[in-house]
Amino acid sequence: MDDNVHTPHLPPEILLSIFQTIEGHHTCLRSAALVSKEWFDPATDVLWRDPPPAALASLPARRRQFYATKITELYFRSVDESKYHSQYKNLKFPRLKCIGLDVVRLRKNQKLHLGHYIQPRLESFSYWGGHPCEDALERLETECPRLHDLHLVEPLELELDVEKLNKFLRNRTSLRNIEFGRGWTYSLQNEVLAQVSTIDHLERLDIVPFLRPAMVQEVFSDPSNKFKNLRILHLRLPSVSVALLAAAADSVDTLFLEAGDSENDVLQALEPMTHLRHLEIEYHNLHRGVDFSEESMKSLGTFQDLEILLIRTWTRGRAYFNNINAAWLGDEQFDSLMSSLPKLKSLAFQVECSITLKAITSLSKTHPEIYCCDLYGVFDLDDWAIPTEPIFPQLRRFAIDAPNLRGRTRASTTSLPAKVDRIIDIILRQLPMLEQLGFHDFERNVVADQVLEKYAVRIDGAFNEKQATTHRPWSWMVKNPRVKSRKSVDHANDMELIRRNGLSHVFDMYDLGRDGD
Template structure:
């Protein structure tokens, strides 16, 4: 009898089987499970890694532990999912790496989530509930490898001093997200600690950070934010110069500016390592042309968002006084050749030629949002080649200008857009006029046919 082939030997190794099964969809995995006991074990490991809480709850109670130990990710959404916590409280999730808990405050005060605190846990997301000191202490004690933590609205039981100590002693944490209902816990002393934390690479804070606090960080921390690459923050305009000096190596910045008292865009343009920039203004802001054009220094940008803070109804960002034009827009995007996503929500006198500039200079563009109402008739004329977007799959415009004599018709323009944007799957308009809606409807209908 001949010796087994190398392929047969390879297929007998669990790590090889798991790597192969990782590439299969659920029906193929289900079929593979029937081949042999070993294949069943490996395939079920892969199948159950990201199984939902409903699937686990559907397993008979006496067999539930078998599959709980295979799960690496659990996400609970809404009160119905949260009801599973009590049913799972005696299970051991020994492979769990990521847990996401939606907002939940049970009437009886019992919150059974300690079973998810396991040594492999890397990510803990908590979107609202009643945390207490004991829960957080157990999380730190049992999940010592945790790298990412997100906490929203934890209730009143957690005290600022305890929370600061909890984070200071949780040395494995590298990514922190505290956006909503956390202002009482984000003290100045905590921010000083975070600025001095040597391994902090990502920080997202909802509480406004004052210019005075950033100045304290500048003077009291020797190497502030030395590992920080991703930052989300709200600041007054007066704080931006200090912020730029403190966080010099950012790859991603999501910044909300509270007022229009000082110009900020030119300052941010010195952060030349940025790959993603989202800049929102909470107050009505008129941007000078030279400020907008300063963004062309950010040649590594893959994503650019500039516009009003959507949480503020009266916020509007404009560039009318400086007559920001199609030529200026072309000058800007000619230096941003790596752009994949742009939300240029600055109200100005741009025309459809701005789309031609994006088509010319940004061939990788996948998503585009602009507030202007464009005359898109050139897409069906002799210049249509100037508007080719081979990778665009999302387009959101203020609206479409009705052409004279309905030429092109809504159907013809939708067809021309299909040709110019072959991968476009989502097209939206903000205005509620008949022509814009007719084109959007015709585009959607052609997708369905």
């Protein structure tokens, strides 16, 4: 570096603030680091905040500690990156705040060393399993006073010590968010669930395995002193257990519920949860469809503070054999339901019903600030063809089965390209702020498929997605290399993640920080 180069002399904290504005632009930061000694430290502080593990491993061994000192987030996002753990075991990471460990695969007789990652500044610990680490829990308890996120897809130990885990949960009072992933299917004990449910400082809880009815009965039969300050809850339950949950978690305002069946009315059971602002329900009923009754609609109308609603079956795309059915639900009934939810801003209502475009147009009048509308049905868009003020001036996501135009039959002289162009013209005029367009039926409907392709060309950008999306658990977040740095708005659900089906290119639209935009 040439010290004779004339560069602005600014305090290090000002330089750091400047370089933070270009975080993620690695080429620019590398160039800035080469300008002068004065710029080198703040530029590399930003550049090395969250490097891929391979970047640190590629350095000469004598230089690794210098850059390891700058790292605040370190995520091992693939099994292949497990090999770097042994190379880092003699390093120190004093600034490390977040560590994410993908499934670890080590050779025979190798040990998983985590002590160098478990530092006093650590705030988030995520572990996907694959190799036991018996001492990690004790070290997290005694050495990480700032730890507030704990995401364990599998238990840390080969054999779960229930008392040891409960002691950690009692003593680590900094914890705010806990997730037990799918690897806990046979390890999650009643005593652990009972302990978690009484943690006063807990704000979010994700439990991925389905809870057994007997476990729910034992833990939640007495709802007193349960989930006192919990705001966000994600559980999988049989429908018979939902009422017990609702009584114990009546203060929760964000609920992601996956129901294992529809034998009992889930919405009626949820009525005690009057503080709900965000509700997502997925039915895992793969044997037959789900009946959405008029009683269910009345129960849904009791959540008058609801801002975000998603109801659907668990599928990978459109599943015609196990949909939610409500043939009785027409325009009038739909209008009545929506009027009972005056604060609604995001609606994903994947229910087979008899509504027409008239109901969607009415929704735009009663809920002008709505930004997500995801419904089932093939809708004739001719009524939107008349030049007017935009029907949905704020809508960011619009999904239906397929678009159609009235009177267009096989005998019609209108060509398919002309029909597609007209539909796109209508959508662009009536939904001017649209960022996501989705058709559930695109694989079976030629018009829908063609509209998607031409729409992407017309807006001069890649098509966003072809599937409805919903919540993802915390453990998925840190594994996705494209989500972490995004600061835009989640227009689909107004939450930090989407779960299960979304593709990585969707995440460019989603906000994880919720910075008050």
